[in-house]
Amino acid sequence: MNFLRKTAAVLLFAIALGHADDFMGLPIEDGASKDERPLPSFIFGGGASLLYYLKSIDGSVSLDAEYRVHKNVSLGLYGTVPFVADFLEFGLDCHWYFKGSLMRSGHDDYLKFAVSAFYLDYDETYFSPVISFGYGRDMLFFKKADLFGRFEFYGSVVAGHPVEKENEKMNIVGPYMEPVRFFLHARFSILFF
Structure with missing residues (x-):
């Protein structure tokens, strides 16, 4: 009977130690580091997007690099190359x-x-300034992977020389170049950290 009490006491003590986060001020296991990875500070990657302008859709590829300055703010560089349109964006x-x-x-x-x-x-080279504003979402697909997906939806306004696109509709004199100043973008990217 005395043996059973000692065995039960040792088992209860072992179970209590297994469920405790610290014992006499000594950390047994760090629960926060096991449950949550740190937020990535530098990310890079690329993706593809659809651009809508002048009642037509064009595709593009893009490269991104971003640095997280704060948990709520990040700054980044990006570049885009459309498939059909005659411009590059950076x-x-x-x-x-x-x-x-x-x-x-x-x-x-x-x-x-x-x-x-x-x-x-x-006929000449132009560097037209562009301002963009929109909404996006970063999505972590796998808990232990070092990559995530990003979906963005935003609009861009060209403040300088407009992008010119040939209008397929014929008027009296024939096809003509139509200026474009507003673009809608839907972009999906894969980013690594």
């Missing part, structure tokens, strides 16, 4: 994360503000 963007936690809940919602330039090469 610029700076800022993301303000307002909802979610990428490593804890698996997603981050943000507002995007970007300043960029279109490189246009018509």
Whole structure:
């Protein structure tokens, strides 16, 4: 009987130690580091997007690099090359994360503000300034992977020389070049950290 009491006491003591986070001020296991990975500070990657302008859709590829200055703010560089249109875009963007936690809940919602330039090469070379504003979401697909997906939906306004696109509709004199100043973008990217 005495043997059974000692065995039960040792088992209860072992179970209590197994469920305790610390014992006499000594950490037994760090629960926070096991449950949550740190937020990535530098990310890079690329993706594809659809651009809607002048009642037509064009595709593009893009490269992104971003640095998280604060848990709610990041600054980045990006570049875009459309498939059909005659311009290149490169610029700076800022993301303000307002909802979610990428490593804890698996997603981050943000507002995007970007300043960029279109490189246009018509009869002359133009660097037209562009302002963009929109919404995006970062989605962590796998808990232990070092990559995540990003979906963005935003609009861009060309402040300088407009992008020119040939209008397929014929008027009296024939086809003509139509200026484009507003673009809608839907972009999906894969980013690594």
